[in-house]
Amino acid sequence: MRVLVVGSGAREHSIVLAMAQDPEVTALACAPGNAGTAAVAEQRGLDVTDPAAAAALAISWKADLVVVGPEVPLVAGVADAVRAAGVACFGPSAAAARIEGSKSFAKDVMTAARVNTATSEIVDNPAHLDAALARFTPPYVVKDDGLAAGKGVVVSADLEVARAHARTLLDDGHPVLLESYLDGPEVSLFCLVDGATVVPLLPAQDFKRVGDGDSGPNTGGMGAYAPLPWASPSLADDLVRTVVAPVAEEMVRRATPFSGLLYAGLALTSAGPAVIEFNCRFGDPETQVVLALLRTPLARLLHATATGRLAEEPALQWADAAAVTVVVAAEGYPGTPRLGDVITGADGEGVLHAGTRRRDDGAVVSAGGRVLSVVGTGTDLTAARQDAYRRLEGVHLAGSHHRTDIALRAERGEITVPAP
Structure with missing residues (x-):
């Protein structure tokens, strides 16, 4: 199997290393890659936001499978273009990737699927901001409604800090999502999804704040670990049943079935699990720890997901570590x-x-x-x-x-x- 990985981060380096250990992989490329992926895969130049260029590369390189790592090319429709070119692609369509590309869309899907999430309100006009903030209590959660690489979120008990962040987003033309704060430890659950078929990976926990003790601003992620010794052994299955499967089924009902990696970021609150956000791809840095423990060959697993055969795959195997x-x-x-x-x-x-x-x-x-x-x-x-x-x-x-x-x-x- 010839596998082309799209992206240039540590997530993609982790995926490339896992692919390199899979005996079914006969050739491996990463586009555009980085200094680390160059040691284990061919490097190819690519503007990852250009669907036509990605499809052309997949064809010219004779890829059997394309794995799209980051969210930006998925939201831009790279997976659609690659599949239209006749190449199997692990990653959702642009329509399905809206689960990450638009937080308001994700909220609508969760409401229809009856999945527990934070109370929220969209503000797209600065004149409405103060009245909307008054409907929430501290700590205030203010998010960019679109893609922000994990850095568009401010959580603060200070109303002025929350207001300032919201005004900055609005001044830049970005709608703002206000949310109620969710207590309890956070969990990242990756699930392979093929329409209504959902297969969970190991739950992990990441660290968004830049400094020790969860101090400082949010980042794209400063570290992660897996598994979770404090969590119930049934946590993944419970979250699939109550959160991920209902959302996957709702996406099918909307004629925008999800195919790829659906990532649920959750808080385990006193009122039960509640969704913080959905992402449409492997998370970084959680991928680095989850794939380090996966013993099932990765290429076959992702190819089965991309070609509608995930339900035929045997149970995943994990290291006891x-x-x-x-x-x-x-x-x-x-x-x-x-x-x-x-x-x-x-x-x-x-x-x-x-x-x-x-x-x-x-x-x-x-x-x-x-x-x-x-x-x-x-x-x-x-x-x-x-x-x-x-x-x-x-x-x-x-x-x-x-x-x-x-x-x-x-x-x-x-x-x-x-x-x-």
């Missing part, structure tokens, strides 16, 4: 990152590239905000954390920063699900 990933971010992130700094240790074991490139002299340099993900594994969460941070010691990037507490509260047994 834990994984932790820690994101190394460039100076200035999540604001404007400093670029072009030399990275040493970037080729170490467990190091996945995100914002990197290789200079003509062979040096690997920073080329984005989130630069690397360092993954550790072990027999339990304690061992996995130790492994991740030990590997991180070998990575050096001037001015970089990372969180030191990824999975720490879970390791200490400090996370509990609120009682009803």
